Amino acid sequence: MPVTDITTDAENLTMTLVADVAAPVDRLWRAFTQPAQLERFWGPPGWPATFTRFDFVPGGRAQYAMTSPQGEKSRGTWEFIAIDEGRSFEVLDAFADENGDPMEQFPAMRMLFSFDATDAGSRLTNVTYFTSAEGLEQVIAMGAIEGSRLAMGQLDAVVQDLRAYAQGQGTRVELLDDTHVRITRLIDGPRDLVWRAHHEPELLRTWLTGPDGWSMTVAEPGTEVGATFRQAWEQDGAPETAFGFEGEVLQLEAPRRAVTTERMSGTEGPATINDLQLYEEDGATLLTLLIEYPDKDTRDTILATGMTDGMEASYARLESEVVNA
Template sequence: MPVTNVSQDPQALTMTVVADFPVSVRRLWDAYVDPRQIEKFWGPVEWPATFTRHDVYPGGESHYYMTGPDGERSGGWFEYLAVDEGRSFEVLDGFAREDGTRDPESPVMRMVFEFEETSTETGTGSRLINTTYFNSAEELEQILGMGMEEGLLSAMSQIDDVVADLQSFAAGRAVDTQLIGDNQARMSRVIRGPVEEVWRAHHEPELLRRWQLGPDGWTMPVCEVGTSVGDTYRFVWEKADAGKDAGNDGGERFGFTGTVLESAPPHREVTTEAMIDGDTNSGDMNGGDMNGGENTSTTNEMTLTSVEGGTLLSLLVTYPNAELRETILATGMADGMESSYARLESEVLAAL
């Protein structure tokens, strides 16, 4: 158990938790900013957490829910007020309703997480100081009465195993695919290089044409990028030489189109995505007709986070249903993404 002290100050309306770790500040910080890692210890042992959004930058948000032994859920959210990378972040912390939206009838607390370097017998370690600020003595009593301290201690009993795992979340690993809920999937990969360069490579057509190609043998003849909320994008890929021996002048094609719903450079972008007719002259931009009229549109949430070794790229895809998620993932989507992301990493490193 890394927790070394828990104290309450009724006058200041605070509860402070101090925990010490035999790892670097950078390693501990990454455990908090990587959704794959924080969800392994944010909830109590019997109530594991699932993060559906985790955007650690000023103005960003995190959304999560904890699942109990009988399948019941309890949700929460953070709103990031300040982030000093590697040193501290400050959030508003509240409860969420079943649909994931904020519960306006529940208390909202302020929490500050501070990360400090320490010295240990074996070298350099780190310390986390987590202070929760309550709005009143009644609120402090209410929240503590709900088992906040016990839950927090149970949750943090799991963190040692997470920070000791240096391999599962490191740079150099292929795309990691995680199924979330009934109809979501999160793809994660560390791209060697800074956040700003990874963002740029997603929004400059010339760069996109060089890396976002999937398996070998494909080109990207159409690359219309959306950069602002409300913009429409369109990408079309063509397999080199496919079909030309049959007498036509084009290769096998497919494409996607969508709209930019949110944009917070260089950290977060949300877009819709629907398949379109790969014939760039067809004018088919509706995206719903490729499967007999079935809705195949997805919502894609991309978050870029600075971590040790580069940039953690997280892509949360929300499908219309579980069946479509299974069908799409079974096509080898993750393998195609890994081919593209390996090229992306090369492009980013070449620009440094």
């Protein structure tokens, strides 16, 4: 986890975040000054950012929106005050309305981003200056500390070459908190094809079969927001083993993001929310699946089934039989 410290100072009205990464300063600098890179971590898991404007010059503005799995949006804007190329930049940060304009009920905060070399790589120091104790308390109450820790916790995957970071690691599982699990897998192939493999029935049937000896018998992906999807499997020659899942499409942003609910077919228990995101770099695609469970017990019960072993078998098949066929 890159974040080494987050402190608040009620006397000086500041919040300071420090993060260390195993990458040179110029790579860390690019992560914060190129919108395509910022979108990979500016926002905690489940709330990825989309930058619609990024004028990186003094007096310029940046505008972005972070979108939850349910489609809620939290918008923000920066005004760039000062830029010391490769070393630091300073912005006025404010909550924004639907037009990208600062919201008057939330005072703007001054933020300073500083980048320094360390023996192990580089360090980000981010200091936020508040105009009042009430403003500092308000942001803390809104979950800024934990949200910042989770957001910056994604930096490792951004500042490293994607293949160096993930190739050969297989399917990786991270427990983010009691109800959120993040699953990542590098697929050595283009994002468009990985997206199609998740949303075209004939492709789904070739790889999403789990362990050897099982077949996918129903492949009905949802094709628009509000649509339902159905998937089912059975062990070859044993129809009594049949089971399946179904759910509703909450978001569909081809070829970048798909969010669905999911529950076992024929049950009325609580559903999970599955947030699939795809990022391509140098011809490889990082697949990230963020799963939100209704509670810790459900999370632990499902993980104990060996779910991720079946996922790895399927992802390996996706790579060999669809992407690199």
